[in-house]
Amino acid sequence: MRRIGALFIILFGSSFLLFNLSAISTDPIGELRLSDAPNKEQLILNLTRELRLDLPPPVRYFVWLRGVLGVFIGNPNFGLTREQEPVITAISGAIPVTIRLVIVATFVAIFLGIALGITSALRQYTRFDYGMTFFAFLLFSLPVFWIAVLLKQYLAIDFNDFLVNATISPPWIIGLSIASGFFWAAIFSGTRKRVLTIFFTVFLANSALLTLLSATKWFAYPRLGPITVALFGVGVAYGVTYLSVGLGSKAALKTSLLMAGIGTISYFPAQLLLNSNRPRLGLLILFIILIAVSIAGSFVFSKIDRGPIIRTSLITSVLIGAFILVDRLMQAWRPFVESDDVNYRPVATIGQSTIWLSEVPFWVRVLDQAMRLILPTLALALGGFASYIRFSRGTLLDVLNQDYIRTARAKGLNERTVIMRHAFRNTMIPMSTILVGDVASIVSGAIITERIFGWQGMGTLFNKAIVSFDLNLLMGVSIFLSSLAILSNLIADLLYSVLDPRIRVGAGK
Amino acid sequence: MAKKKKVETAQVDASENAILNKETEGLSQGQIVFRRFVRHRAAMISVVFLFSLIMLVYTALDWRIGSKEDPFILPGWWKYNFEDMPELRFEDCPGGSVGCPTIDAVPFFDGDGIKMGEHPFGQDDIGRDYFALVMRGAQRSILVMFIIGIIAATLGTVIGAISGYFRGWVDAILMRIVDFIITIPVIIIASVIGFHYGNKGAAFLAVLLGFFTWTGLSRLVRGEFLSLREREFVDAARVAGASNRRIIFKHILPNAIGVIIVSVTLLMSAAILLETGLSFLGFGVTAPDVSLGLLISTYQDAFTTRPWLFWYPGLFIIAIALCVNFIGDGLRDAFDPRQRRRLSRKDKANARRMKNRNEVAA
Numbered sequence: 001m002r003r004i005g006a007l008f009i010i011l012f013g014s015s016f017l018l019f020n021l022s023a024i025s026t027d028p029i030g031e032l033r034l035s036d037a038p039n040k041e042q043l044i045l046n047l048t049r050e051l052r053l054d055l056p057p058p059v060r061y062f063v064w065l066r067g068v069l070g071v072f073i074g075n076p077n078f079g080l081t082r083e084q085e086p087v088i089t090a091i092s093g094a095i096p097v098t099i100r101l102v103i104v105a106t107f108v109a110i111f112l113g114i115a116l117g118i119t120s121a122l123r124q125y126t127r128f129d130y131g132m133t134f135f136a137f138l139l140f141s142l143p144v145f146w147i148a149v150l151l152k153q154y155l156a157i158d159f160n161d162f163l164v165n166a167t168i169s170p171p172w173i174i175g176l177s178i179a180s181g182f183f184w185a186a187i188f189s190g191t192r193k194r195v196l197t198i199f200f201t202v203f204l205a206n207s208a209l210l211t212l213l214s215a216t217k218w219f220a221y222p223r224l225g226p227i228t229v230a231l232f233g234v235g236v237a238y239g240v241t242y243l244s245v246g247l248g249s250k251a252a253l254k255t256s257l258l259m260a261g262i263g264t265i266s267y268f269p270a271q272l273l274l275n276s277n278r279p280r281l282g283l284l285i286l287f288i289i290l291i292a293v294s295i296a297g298s299f300v301f302s303k304i305d306r307g308p309i310i311r312t313s314l315i316t317s318v319l320i321g322a323f324i325l326v327d328r329l330m331q332a333w334r335p336f337v338e339s340d341d342v343n344y345r346p347v348a349t350i351g352q353s354t355i356w357l358s359e360v361p362f363w364v365r366v367l368d369q370a371m372r373l374i375l376p377t378l379a380l381a382l383g384g385f386a387s388y389i390r391f392s393r394g395t396l397l398d399v400l401n402q403d404y405i406r407t408a409r410a411k412g413l414n415e416r417t418v419i420m421r422h423a424f425r426n427t428m429i430p431m432s433t434i435l436v437g438d439v440a441s442i443v444s445g446a447i448i449t450e451r452i453f454g455w456q457g458m459g460t461l462f463n464k465a466i467v468s469f470d471l472n473l474l475m476g477v478s479i480f481l482s483s484l485a486i487l488s489n490l491i492a493d494l495l496y497s498v499l500d501p502r503i504r505v506g507a508g509k
Numbered sequence: 510m511a512k513k514k515k516v517e518t519a520q521v522d523a524s525e526n527a528i529l530n531k532e533t534e535g536l537s538q539g540q541i542v543f544r545r546f547v548r549h550r551a552a553m554i555s556v557v558f559l560f561s562l563i564m565l566v567y568t569a570l571d572w573r574i575g576s577k578e579d580p581f582i583l584p585g586w587w588k589y590n591f592e593d594m595p596e597l598r599f600e601d602c603p604g605g606s607v608g609c610p611t612i613d614a615v616p617f618f619d620g621d622g623i624k625m626g627e628h629p630f631g632q633d634d635i636g637r638d639y640f641a642l643v644m645r646g647a648q649r650s651i652l653v654m655f656i657i658g659i660i661a662a663t664l665g666t667v668i669g670a671i672s673g674y675f676r677g678w679v680d681a682i683l684m685r686i687v688d689f690i691i692t693i694p695v696i697i698i699a700s701v702i703g704f705h706y707g708n709k710g711a712a713f714l715a716v717l718l719g720f721f722t723w724t725g726l727s728r729l730v731r732g733e734f735l736s737l738r739e740r741e742f743v744d745a746a747r748v749a750g751a752s753n754r755r756i757i758f759k760h761i762l763p764n765a766i767g768v769i770i771v772s773v774t775l776l777m778s779a780a781i782l783l784e785t786g787l788s789f790l791g792f793g794v795t796a797p798d799v800s801l802g803l804l805i806s807t808y809q810d811a812f813t814t815r816p817w818l819f820w821y822p823g824l825f826i827i828a829i830a831l832c833v834n835f836i837g838d839g840l841r842d843a844f845d846p847r848q849r850r851r852l853s854r855k856d857k858a859n860a861r862r863m864k865n866r867n868e869v870a871a
Contacts, residue, residue: 009685010688010689010692011692013685013686013688013689014688014689014690014692014693016689017689017690017693018693018697018698018701021698021701021702022701025701025702025705025706134551137831137834137835137838138827138831140778140831140834141778141782141826141827141829141830141831141834142827143785143786143802143805143823143826143827144786145786145789145802145805145806145809146805146819146823146826146827149805149809149812149819152812153812153813157813440694441694443694444694444695444696444697445696447696447697447790448696448786448789448790451790462697462700463790466700466701466704466792467704474701477697478693478694478697481693481694481697482692482693482694485692485694486692
């Protein structure tokens with residue numbers, strides 16, 4: 001309770017600060033003063049009355065605050081923008097756009113960042129580790145607007161050109177395969193023979209795959225189909241089982257494989273569900289069924305220690321569900337690309353959705369939004385991604401030096417259990433607070449990204465507010481961002497105390 | 510077998526420790542840190558590279574000192590200034606574009622070796638030499654970086670130190686102010702300031718930005734001071750009659766300097782990205798002055814036809830920020846007492862030899 005009180009005081013203080021700062025430094029009538037309109041005096045007078053410029057900034061702040069405090073009686077009044085639109089309407093229109101951008105970017109950054117960071121920590125002082133460190137520093141130093149222009153050029157314009165033919169030229173195949181060969185060989189480093197074997201295996205597999213994809217023009221009309229879903233399913237079953245309980249646990253492996261099988265079988269009824277009139281409901285039903293089956297399956301196969309097995313098969317089933325979803329989206333590719341509004345340029349550089357001139361199916365619309373998300377998400381995710389690589393690497397290395405890790409090793413646990421169960425979980429404690437605390441900074445990072453990609457979100461509003469001296473709008477946006485920052489800090493603290501019982505929130509100074 | 514190997518490694522470990530201890534014998538803390546830093550290869554390369562970059566950038570253009578009408582001109586080594594407008598070159602450009610770069614950095618393959626040419630980075634729309642523009646932009650960016658770094662370091666250290674040392678109501682008030690500033694995203698404050706004061710020059714903008722970026726550092730310093738002030742050496746100093754000021758600056762601050770330096774370097778690399786980002790949004794340095802972010806913002810649409818207008822300023826931003834980041838990383842490693850030097854193969858061989866010799870002697 002005391003913390004929530006402090007929260008409001010901070011919010012009050014920071015808004016007061018920003019209000020006065022921007023009120024003093026803006027001069028909305030400056031432009032009018034220079035104009036040569038015949039009714040200049042009248043205009044200035046009107047504007048002064050409208051914006052209450054006759055009052056000094058601190059007093060104006062309290063006028064504004066009185067409206068905002070209406071939050072408590074359910075009638076907040078953030079004032080009007082310069083276009084006489086309530087600020088609340090403008091902001092609530094922009095929030096979903098920004099949230100969509102930020103959430104995807106955050107998840108991408110978290111998953112990739114943690115995965116690479118942890119791999120890099122486990123391979124400390126190898127070439128892979130140095131490479132990752134350099135990569136992370138490079139990403140830190142890249143201005144987001146610069147990388148965004150590159151992404152626009154190479155991932156949008158050039159990729160669209162590539163899709164016209166959809167054949168990969170041999171030098172590209174070889175280059176890509178060598179790159180991925182190096183990557184995987186560096187991850188599984190070991191003796192020279194092992195590295196070479198891995199390099200060549202990956203190289204050959206990759207070239208074969210790319211040649212196949214190129215020959216079948218897969219990129220022009222991507223599709224997965226039931227067989228690929230089945231293969232992916234088995235792969236996922238093995239992978240998830242290995243990471244979560246180890247392949248030694250036959251029960252977990254059986255359940256996951258069962259889930260892969262069921263997922264593949266449910267591919268066909270899933271099409272019916274997803275193609276029905278209410279695709280969202282269908283999607284929900286699909287996932288509920290998969291989850292229910294995976295829990296039931298774990299109960300059948302496991303006699304003891306059900307928790308980890310349920311977890312394993314749950315992850316497997318959700319991933320398989322995701323594959324089916326991706327497959328459905330790929331089926332929408334052809335109508336999407338061939339529609340007049342897209343006209344064979346699927347990766348767009350500007351705007352958050354295509355303006356459809358004709359009625360299009362649900363999945364095409366979803367696919368369109370997904371395609372629009374790619375570029376800004378990448379641009380936004382890169383910064384967070386780099387810091388997560390560094391941070392998860394550092395934390396895991398710290399944790400690995402702890403005594404309890406030595407104890408775990410000493411009592412004969414295998415390396416997988418030590419890493420995944422003892423080290424990884426403790427790494428996640430500081431990570432989780434960082435992740436939550438970062439949300440606000442990612443949202444404010446979206447200001448630049450939105451500007452570049454022409455999204456109509458918070459960033460655009462903010463831009464407009466500054467350029468048109470719109471104090472109400474500016475305060476609306478910044479109050480939203482500040483409360484987000486404060487809230488996420490609060491959540492981070494609470495989360496920390498939940499995850500780490502040694503820490504008690506609010507216990508003394 | 511395995512057991513024997515373990516015992517062996519333990520012995521090697523012990524002798525490695527002996528090497529490390531021997532290395533730091535009789536050295537002050539500062540010397541140890543300096544040695545560690547010098548050994549950090551990436552950081553040392555960055556120091557040299559950044560230093561030469563700064564030299565290159567600041568000596569390239571003319572310096573005009575004094576009044577506008579009759580300035581004292583300190584000539585730079587480059588023939589154009591960023592305000593000069595030489596004639597726009599039309600000839601020998603690929604794809605019919607204009608003002609393409611004449612730099613040739615590939616030594617042998619194309620026959621004529623390395624040369625700068627008339628306009629190494631090309632020319633902009635009205636014929637200004639792009640090399641001179643990029644140099645000017647880099648000057649501004651580096652200036653902004655250092656000003657923000659110095660102001661934020663001073664303010665953050667002093668306020669954090671006072672707050673952590675005196676505690677009580679001083680601490681409460683100062684930290685509330687920090688809270689107020691820190692909750693507003695930097696980009697918002699910076700844009701508000703930048704939009705209205707950007708035309709007053711980069712240095713002025715940087716000073717203002719410096720007043721709002723010290724908060725994170727001050728929290729760190731406060732934390733350090735809170736823990737350091739409880740230590741025995743502070744009590745000893747106080748008993749010996751040292752004043753508060755003396756304790757803060759002579760006794761505690763040197764112990765907290767590692768945290769400060771590292772966080773200031775990271776702050777500086779963030780500052781250069783902040784400045785370029787602001788200029789990109791149009792809220793930073795404005796024309797007629799030049800900044801790297803402004804150059805990129807102006808020519809981002811020219812990427813397909815005249816990519817050099819986009820590449821060069823970006824490469825300079827990356828080079829500067831990357832160097833500063835690596836230096837910060839090197840400093841962090843150097844100041845970190847837990848950090849042990851990674852022994853090279855040669856060192857390990859030495860350790861083993863020493864161990865063998867001991868055994869023989871025994």
